[in-house]
Structure formats: structure tokens, C-alpha cells
Amino acid sequence: MIEVNNLVKKYGNHLALDHISFKIEKGHIYGLLGPNGAGKSTTMNILTGYLAATEGEVIIDGHSIFDEPDLAKKNIGYLPEQPPVYMDFTVFEYLKFAAELKGIKKNERLKNIKEAMEMARVFDVKDRIIKNLSKGYRQRVGLAQAILGFPDIIILDEPTVGLDPKQIIEMRELIRNLGKKHTVILSSHILSEVSEICDYILIISGGKLVASDKASNLSNMKEEKQKVKLVVKCEINRAKEIALKVTEDVKVKSTPQKEYVEVEAFAKEDIREAISIAYMNEKCPIIAMSSNETSLEDVFLELTSGNNTKDNTIKEKKSEKAVESVIDETMEDILEENDENNGKEEE
Amino acid sequence: MLAVFKKELRSYFTSMTGYVFMAFFVAVVGIYFLAYNLNYGYPYFTYSLSSASFVYIIIVPILTMRIIAEERKQKTDQLLLTAPVSIVKIILGKYLSLLAILAIPIAMFCLYPLILTQFGKINFQMTYTGILGYFLLGATFMAVGMFISSITESMVIAAVLSFGVLFLSYMCTGLADFISSEASASYIGFMLIAILVGVIMYIMTANYTMSAVICLALMVADTVLYFVKSSLFESALPNMLNALSLTKKFSDLSSGMFDLTAIVYYISVSGLFIFFTVQSVQKRRYS
Numbered sequence: 001m002i003e004v005n006n007l008v009k010k011y012g013n014h015l016a017l018d019h020i021s022f023k024i025e026k027g028h029i030y031g032l033l034g035p036n037g038a039g040k041s042t043t044m045n046i047l048t049g050y051l052a053a054t055e056g057e058v059i060i061d062g063h064s065i066f067d068e069p070d071l072a073k074k075n076i077g078y079l080p081e082q083p084p085v086y087m088d089f090t091v092f093e094y095l096k097f098a099a100e101l102k103g104i105k106k107n108e109r110l111k112n113i114k115e116a117m118e119m120a121r122v123f124d125v126k127d128r129i130i131k132n133l134s135k136g137y138r139q140r141v142g143l144a145q146a147i148l149g150f151p152d153i154i155i156l157d158e159p160t161v162g163l164d165p166k167q168i169i170e171m172r173e174l175i176r177n178l179g180k181k182h183t184v185i186l187s188s189h190i191l192s193e194v195s196e197i198c199d200y201i202l203i204i205s206g207g208k209l210v211a212s213d214k215a216s217n218l219s220n221m222k223e224e225k226q227k228v229k230l231v232v233k234c235e236i237n238r239a240k241e242i243a244l245k246v247t248e249d250v251k252v253k254s255t256p257q258k259e260y261v262e263v264e265a266f267a268k269e270d271i272r273e274a275i276s277i278a279y280m281n282e283k284c285p286i287i288a289m290s291s292n293e294t295s296l297e298d299v300f301l302e303l304t305s306g307n308n309t310k311d312n313t314i315k316e317k318k319s320e321k322a323v324e325s326v327i328d329e330t331m332e333d334i335l336e337e338n339d340e341n342n343g344k345e346e347e
Numbered sequence: 348m349l350a351v352f353k354k355e356l357r358s359y360f361t362s363m364t365g366y367v368f369m370a371f372f373v374a375v376v377g378i379y380f381l382a383y384n385l386n387y388g389y390p391y392f393t394y395s396l397s398s399a400s401f402v403y404i405i406i407v408p409i410l411t412m413r414i415i416a417e418e419r420k421q422k423t424d425q426l427l428l429t430a431p432v433s434i435v436k437i438i439l440g441k442y443l444s445l446l447a448i449l450a451i452p453i454a455m456f457c458l459y460p461l462i463l464t465q466f467g468k469i470n471f472q473m474t475y476t477g478i479l480g481y482f483l484l485g486a487t488f489m490a491v492g493m494f495i496s497s498i499t500e501s502m503v504i505a506a507v508l509s510f511g512v513l514f515l516s517y518m519c520t521g522l523a524d525f526i527s528s529e530a531s532a533s534y535i536g537f538m539l540i541a542i543l544v545g546v547i548m549y550i551m552t553a554n555y556t557m558s559a560v561i562c563l564a565l566m567v568a569d570t571v572l573y574f575v576k577s578s579l580f581e582s583a584l585p586n587m588l589n590a591l592s593l594t595k596k597f598s599d600l601s602s603g604m605f606d607l608t609a610i611v612y613y614i615s616v617s618g619l620f621i622f623f624t625v626q627s628v629q630k631r632r633y634s
Binding site: 011012045048049050051052054069070071073074076078080082084085086087088089093097098100101102103145 | 349350351353354357358361362421422423424425426427428429430431432433632633634
């Protein structure tokens with residue numbers, strides 16, 4: 001469906017994309033993931049023919065986007081990061097223009113527009129001027145534009161940015177529905193979002209494609225020992241001794257409350273039961289215990305900060321932080337920090 | 348192409364720019380028509396038109412400033428450039444919409460000579476040739492304005508730059524009269540142009556050696572040519588300025604001469620600037 005070969009994009013001296021290659025198959029939802037400035041938008045802009053590449057080729061349904069742009073673009077609907085809406089048009093006028101521009105046949109146009117408006121839930125604002133709509137609605141008008149004519153490939157650049165939580169859920173729902181009939185590519189720097197919606201994940205960092213696989217395969221990628229974290233009420237050396245009976249890899253440290261000790265034990269198998277029994281036998285009460293399997297988040301953090309060798313210390317700190325975080329918690333905060341971090345490096 | 352054309356026309360009429368353009372245009376030409384043709388009873392409408400040709404310098408930048416710069420600023424060019432339509436067609440659609448806005452007042456002006464028939468005999472052939480020339484002049488100015496709009500993201504810069512360029516082109520003939528036709532005058536003029544080229548090169552490329560070399564090369568060429576064959580330099584600069592003047596050819600047409608070269612000149616200059624616009628939009632995809 002889409003074939004990207006050795007794509008390179010340079011902005012002056014800045015290398016935005018560094019030999020990226022991937023293939024996109026029909027009928028799946030693909031997630032393009034990476035910190036800010038990793039090259040997600042650039043990739044999408046090149047896929048849709050908005051930007052030209054410095055090197056490499058993009059083939060869409062057998063047509064090169066550079067040599068036969070008109071044929072290639074026919075199969076693509078694109079919602080850029082900032083919805084490309086004309087502020088002084090009404091929603092309906094705008095979609096009519098977009099439909100005409102995309103060369104949708106005259107007798108199908110109205111039906112198509114109506115369907116797109118219903119899917120993107122902008123039907124009730126169709127006669128309002130876009131200038132007066134909120135960001136969320138503009139985003140949805142942009143989405144209606146992207147799905148007009150129901151092209152085979154729908155590309156969405158950060159489709160949920162600027163939406164309120166309810167709209168985000170609706171948007172995800174919509175994308176999932178679209179994914180049933182179309183190939184959808186979406187980009188995001190929010191990991192939970194991508195892992196929730198997408199079948200396949202492509203991780204981009206610093207202009208390089210660092211991983212591309214099924215979401216489930218990716219999380220298995222990082223083979224590591226499981227970690228159990230405990231807070232026990234006991235003396236620090238004794239706590240270590242007890243834990244060492246269960247597994248070899250143990251770290252202990254004191255906590256602000258003097259009587260408590262924090263213990264981290266690593267093992268390949270699940271040692272939660274064994275370790276709690278061990279402490280119970282020694283009459284050391286366990287105050288808290290948590291365990292964490294390696295998740296997509298670790299993989300993501302590892303991959304996106306891994307190629308910056310200068311920054312190993314920060315990376316370690318980040319991964320540690322990630323493990324400590326509760327599983328359900330969204331990764332947004334940490335990712336943002338990570339983004340800032342990457343941003344600084346670029347400067 | 349049709350879609351872009353219709354969209355542009357619509358936005359001109361929803362944002363009032365189109366109305367303001369036409370109203371101002373018709374009002375200024377109307378005042379000249381009233382003063383020269385109706386009040387003094389002068390039977391040549393083209394005379395009013397050429398007196399009012401300065402109005403283009405003011406209104407064309409206002410009309411063309413947003414045409415491409417705004418798309419870029421609002422990022423709506425992402426919709427246009429990712430649609431299955433070639434850039435040439437998009438630009439042509441935009442240019443045709445400008446022509447359409449221009450054609451409405453011009454069509455009104457076509458009625459003015461008919462009013463004059465009330466008072467005496469009118470040379471229709473001359474008058475309508477003049478009106479055609481006036482339209483072509485406006486069309487050429489618009490192509491220049493559109494190109495300038497395509498090189499910047501800011502509408503204000505586009506407007507000011509278009510105004511400056513059109514004003515210079517308008518004043519070229521006046522400037523040419525100032526310069527003496529002696530060879531030495533042109534020699535000095537070309538020296539100044541060489542320095543100007545050097546400065547512009549430096550501003551654009553920030554490459555000191557290259558701009559200095561080019562500037563010096565131009566100066567040396569200028570000097571060598573001057574001493575070898577100074578007859579070449581006689582009124583060379585005034586001729587060059589006259590050639591750059593877009594309005595010069597219009598005065599030929601407005602005097603009733605159906606000058607085919609003038610028409611070809613306007614159409615080719617417009618074509619050239621449309622081509623430049625396409626290239627400038629295309630180039631942005633690569634940078």
C-alpha cells in the first residue's frame with residue numbers, strides 16, 4: 001500500500017529524516033510515535049506530497065508521490081497538525097470546496113460531504129463560520145475534510161491535540177471505526193494513545209526509525225528481569241539478608257521514615273509470594289509491595305533516548321522513573337520531560 | 348483549477364476586499380472620466396484611463412498581498428498541495444480569480460465610451476484598444492503582485508514589496524528622463540547597479556567573497572566595455588529603464604495604436620511571473 005524507501009530530508013544543515021524505510025499494509029491502524037521534533041510531521045508531510053524529500057522514494061498504491069503526484073494523492077486524506085481550514089468559510093462551504101478540489105464527482109459530492117460531516121460530528125455546525133468554532137470543532141472539520149471521498153489511506157497528524165477528554169475519547173472511537181475500512185496512519189507523542197488505538201507502531205527518534213512492529217511484539221522486545229519493590233519495617237542489613245535468600249539481585253536503601261527500608265529485588269520469575277513469605281518468617285512486616293512488568297513505555301523510552309550516548313545518565317533516571325510509575329498512569333508527564341530533554345539536545 | 352478559482356472569488360466577496368477594490372477602482376476612474384471627458388468634453392476616454400493608471404499601484408498590492416502569503420501563514424496550503432491537483436493549476440486558478448475581479452470594473456469602463464457618444468463622435472477602435480491595454484496592464488501588475496505574495500509569509504511585507512516594485516516600474520520612464528543620454532552617465536549608472544547587485548547578493552547569500560567577486564567582475568566588465576566601445580553606452584541606461592517600465596507599452600496602446608508587440612509583451616511578462624510563482628511555491632517544498 002505505502003512503501004517508503006530510504007527517505008532523507010534535510011532542512012539546510014539540519015537532518016530531519018535520516019534514511020527512513022518502512023512498509024504500510026492495507027487495513028491496519030499505524031501509529032507514528034516519537035518525541036517532539038523527531039520527524040513525525042516531516043514524514044507525514046512527505047508521504048502526502050506537501051514536502052519534497054531530499055533523497056529516497058515514497059510509493060503509494062504503485063504510484064510514486066514525486067513522479068505521479070496526482071495519482072498518488074488521490075488515495076490519501078490528510079489532516080495536518082493544524083487543521084487547514086479557511087476561517088471565513090462556513091463548514092459546509094469549506095467541505096464543498098475540499099470535495100471539489102479532491103475531484104469527487106458532482107453527483108456524489110453532497111452525499112459524501114454529508115457522510116463525512118456525520119462521521120466527524122460536525123453536522124450540527126455546518127452553517128457556522130469556521131472562525132467562530134472552537135479548536136475541537138475545527139479539528140473535527142479538518143478530520144471531515146480528510147475523510148471526504150473516503151480515500152484508502154487516511155493520515156492524521158496528532159489528531160487529538162487540543163481536544164478535551166471527552167472529545168479525545170470520541171476521536172479515538174472514530175479512528176478505530178475508520179480503521180475497519182481504511183488504512184489509518186496517525187502520529188502522536190502520547191504513548192498510551194498509540195498503544196490503545198494502533199495495531200502497528202513505528203517509533204521515530206532523532207529522524208531515525210528505531211522500531212516498527214506490532215504493539216504486542218514491541219513490549220516483548222525488552223527481555224528483562226521483573227522487579228518487585230517493597231517497603232519493609234526492619235533494619236537495613238537484615239532486610240538485605242532476607243531478600244538475598246530469595247534472589248541474588250537486591251538493592252536496599254533507607255527511607256525518610258527511619259524504621260522503614262526500601263527493597264528492590266529483581267528476578268526472572270515472579271518472586272512476590274516467595275519474598276513475602278521470607279519476610280513474614282523473619283517477622284518483618286511488609287508495608288507496601290508493587291511489581292512491574294516491562295511495558296511499552298520502557299521500550300519507548302529506551303529507544304527514543306538510547307541513541308543519544310551523551311545522555312546515558314539521564315536516560316537511566318528516566319527509565320527508573322518509568323518503572324516506578326503506576327501502570328495505569330499515563331505517561332504524558334514523563335514523555336513531556338523527555339521531549340524537553342530531546343529538544344535541548346537538538347539546540 | 349475551477350475549485351480554486353471559485354474559492355478565491357468567494358473569499359474576495361466574503362471578506363469585502365473584492366468590493367473595496369472594485370469600488371475604489373471605479374470611483375477613481377469615474378472621477379477622471381467626469382473631469383476630463385464629461386466636464387471638459389475631451390473625447391478620448393483612454394486619456395482618463397492613462398491618468399488613472401497610478402491607481403493600480405495602490406490597489407493591486409491590496410488585492411494580491413494575501414493570495415499566497417495567507418495560505419502559507421494559515422497553513423491552508425497543506426490542503427491545496429496535498430490535493431490531487433498540480434501546483435500550476437492551483438496558481439492558475441488563483442490568477443484567473445484575480446483577472447475576474449479586475450474584469451468586472453473593466454467591463455463597466457467599456458460602457459463609458461457609449462455614454463460619450465451622446466455628445467459627439469468617438470473613435471471606438473482607439474478607445475477599446477486602450478481599454479484592452481489597460482486590462483493587460485492590470486493583469487501584468489497582478490502577476491507581479493502574486494509572485495511577490497508567494498515569496499513571503501507576511502501579507503504586510505507582500506503588500507509593501509509589491510507597492511515598491513510596481514512604483515519603481517511606474518517611475519522608470521520618469522527616472523530615465525533624468526539620466527543624460529551621454530555614455531559617461533550610463534557608465535556611472537551601471538557602476539552603481541553593480542554595487543547594488545553586490546549588496547543584494549550579500550544580503551541574500553551572506554557569502555562575502557562571492558558577492559564581492561561578482562560585484563568587481565561587473566564593474567570590470569563595465570569599465571572594459573566603456574573604454575573599448577563607448578558608443579554602446581549612449582543612452583543605454585535610460586533605454587534599459589524604459590524597457591523595465593510596464594506602463595510604457597500601455598501609453599502606446601492608449602494612443603490608439605493596435606500594437607501587437609505591446610500585447611505580446613504584457614502576456615509574456617504575466618506568463619513569466621506566473622511561472623516564477625509556481626517555481627517559488629515548488630521551491631518551498633524542497634527547503
